[in-house]
Amino acid sequence: MALKKPTIISVDTETNRVTYREFGSGTNKTDRWSFLSKNAKTATLSFMGHKFVGKPPMHFTNDEIDLAYIQAKRQYCPSPTGFEPVPPNTESEIPVPPTPKPQPKPTSSTGGLDDILRGVVAEVLGDFVPEVDPAKVASIVSTLLTPTLTTMTEATSQVAELRSAIDRLRPKVTEIHLSDNEIIKLDGIQHHQFPKVLSGIANGEHLYLVGQAGTGKSTIAENASKSLGLDFASKSCSSQSTEASLLGYMSATGSYVGTQFREAYEKGFVFLLDEVDNGNPNILTVLNSALSNTFMAFPDGMVKRHKNFVLIATANTFGNGATSEYVGRNALDKAFMDRFTTITVGYDSDVEQAMLDSVKGLDANVASKWLSIVRRCRANVETYGLKVIVSPRATLKGAKLLRDKDVWNFKEVIDATILAGCKDDQRAKIMENVSF
Numbered sequence: 001m002a003l004k005k006p007t008i009i010s011v012d013t014e015t016n017r018v019t020y021r022e023f024g025s026g027t028n029k030t031d032r033w034s035f036l037s038k039n040a041k042t043a044t045l046s047f048m049g050h051k052f053v054g055k056p057p058m059h060f061t062n063d064e065i066d067l068a069y070i071q072a073k074r075q076y077c078p079s080p081t082g083f084e085p086v087p088p089n090t091e092s093e094i095p096v097p098p099t100p101k102p103q104p105k106p107t108s109s110t111g112g113l114d115d116i117l118r119g120v121v122a123e124v125l126g127d128f129v130p131e132v133d134p135a136k137v138a139s140i141v142s143t144l145l146t147p148t149l150t151t152m153t154e155a156t157s158q159v160a161e162l163r164s165a166i167d168r169l170r171p172k173v174t175e176i177h178l179s180d181n182e183i184i185k186l187d188g189i190q191h192h193q194f195p196k197v198l199s200g201i202a203n204g205e206h207l208y209l210v211g212q213a214g215t216g217k218s219t220i221a222e223n224a225s226k227s228l229g230l231d232f233a234s235k236s237c238s239s240q241s242t243e244a245s246l247l248g249y250m251s252a253t254g255s256y257v258g259t260q261f262r263e264a265y266e267k268g269f270v271f272l273l274d275e276v277d278n279g280n281p282n283i284l285t286v287l288n289s290a291l292s293n294t295f296m297a298f299p300d301g302m303v304k305r306h307k308n309f310v311l312i313a314t315a316n317t318f319g320n321g322a323t324s325e326y327v328g329r330n331a332l333d334k335a336f337m338d339r340f341t342t343i344t345v346g347y348d349s350d351v352e353q354a355m356l357d358s359v360k361g362l363d364a365n366v367a368s369k370w371l372s373i374v375r376r377c378r379a380n381v382e383t384y385g386l387k388v389i390v391s392p393r394a395t396l397k398g399a400k401l402l403r404d405k406d407v408w409n410f411k412e413v414i415d416a417t418i419l420a421g422c423k424d425d426q427r428a429k430i431m432e433n434v435s436f
Contacts, residue, residue, distance in 0.1 A: 214391025237279025268308030313323035
């Protein structure tokens with residue numbers, strides 16, 4: 001089955017970046033031209049107004065498609081229609097020059113493309129001026145210029161990648177403006193949902209962060225808390241979690257054994273309850289009481305809730321119960337869910353790139369190729385609706401392994417990270433259009 005083409009949103013010809021949306025997805029993505037799949041490249045060329053002539057788009061080679069992109073950039077102009085109309089005589093993949101007229105051999109050249117073409121045609125024809133077949137002349141010119149254009153394409157791509165790499169190495173400072181005119185300055189790249197989490201905590205809102213595994217929900221919560229100067233504590237939920245794990249208990253000697261939850265509630269910490277949809281439903285009663293009242297009963301007596309206490313719950317589901325990907329998740333009480341502000345946390349491409357850049361000793365070309373493989377596999381999973389998770393954790397794990405190039409190759413790393421535990425039919429779909 002042929003892959004559905006993505007929807008192209010915009011093309012930045014200066015940086016060679018394309019913004020698009022995969023078929024069936026509601027999320028926009030931005031990638032460099034060199035990272036796009038063949039399917040996405042042909043969709044981009046169609047968006048820019050390029051006409052494929054002679055055979056279906058997917059039958060063109062990668063070199064032909066890259067050459068077509070160089071040509072399309074010359075005439076592409078972002079406008080309400082997305083492109084400038086293509087003149088009738090430029091619809092073929094290789095522009096056909098007009099029938100040349102007798103020209104004296106040039107004594108000098110300005111170095112422009114027209115002068116180069118004129119010089120090549122004059123050299124080929126000499127003083128002989130027959131009735132010229134434009135198609136044959138175009139073929140000759142194409143044969144002579146293709147190596148040069150290919151080199152120019154590769155050089156342009158390498159320069160763009162170098163600029164991007166240099167930009168990533170520059171120190172990053174993220175500024176977040178809060179409602180009380182306070183400005184939070186943070187070093188490094190932050191997840192695009194980080195400002196919302198920071199704002200929620202600053203406003204005393206209890207947050208429910210939902211998203212797939214590996215999106216960075218717990219890290220965002222911890223970093224946002226520390227940025228506001230608040231202490232942070234956390235607990236992971238499981239089916240064995242009990243009320244005592246939150247409230248504490250009285251020991252056999254009659255002394256109270258406390259918990260981090262009790263300390264956060266009383267002293268004003270930010271408390272993270274990780275994977276709350278994987279926990280024992282009985283603890284929801286405790287949490288409902290903690291969020292609905294200003295006082296709460298602990299084994300050693302009533303405790304007043306601190307004004308700075310904030311509860312953050314993370315989950316892989318929206319509280320409606322098990323899904324095909326997360327079969328062990330529990331349905332959460334609606335009254336409990338109503339006490340939270342829900343923020344969806346997805347994968348962040350800039351954070352993923354920063355994770356890759358943090359792997360010291362990894363060859364830049366290997367890093368770029370590995371990231372392209374991961375994103376192609378992730379797109380295939382989304383396209384086919386597979387019950388497989390390809391998170392940035394796979395990006396980081398694979399990058400660390402690939403540093404030892406004499407030990408691991410791409411196929412082995414893919415098997416160890418992305419395809420681990422997958423069935424044969426899933427493997428074939430995940431690896432569609434993936435080359436290494």
